[in-house]
Amino acid sequence: MPHCNQYQHTDGCPHARGSQSPSRASDPSFRVVRSVRVGGGRIDVRSDTLHDDDLVLIHMGTGDPSLLAGKMLDQFAEYRGVETEDGLLCVSVFGVTNGVTRDDILRANPQNKYGEARYGAVKHLARLLPTSFIEQGASPLSASLQRAHFDLVVETVDTAALAAGTLGARAERALLAEIEAAVLPILEAFKPRTDKRGEPAP
């Protein structure tokens, strides 16, 4: 009986079936370099990297920069200890890599719309940090993608006040506007957006 888990697929496992977009084989440098506990699970930081021609998929169904900025702010503190004692402004993306195909990503995620870009087109806009969310209770499909999960990190915004917890309402609004401005060119890089049937999506 073939065995697979969130980090390793084997021939014959359901996640290794053919798809319209093959994935790159595992990066030989693939390993977990550190783990940080969050809530009921942990974030593993990996060592693998993407190549310029690797596909990266982002969901953000509406492609709305204000929604994305709010989500980044919500999640900021969860990344304490992942790289520094502050948090990170980031959003989840998936790379077509490490045995995970484009079809795997689309099948496992509930969102209907997505955008895709080559890593080479986004690496100058934001850093991609290889992270795996190991969460008890996560759906098996979602868990199977974690070896291809990356956090797209926005580093052009000053988050000192946010990290210090001294952000008032007005400063928070200003920070959200600043994050929105920073994510606009990133979302542009993932256009045109499509739905899962390949039809153009607004």
Place this chain on the structure above:
Amino acid sequence: MTVQTHPVVIVDLTRVGWSSHFSTTLPRSIRASARAGDLVWLADDDVAPRLFRIVEVLDDGRRATYELVDQNAG
């Protein structure tokens, strides 16, 4: 204690999928008022909201565990 039902909030389902029990961020909009036992509609961008119960509030209120209340809700 009264059970509150919070309005729709956006979470990042990319990380956890749509399983019946998971933990993820407690959005800022309800952080101050959310308590274990409360009901909340969770959505993610173009994913229709579903009704969840907050099982536990974690990490000084930044995170929570949620369980799906009604598979057909939303």
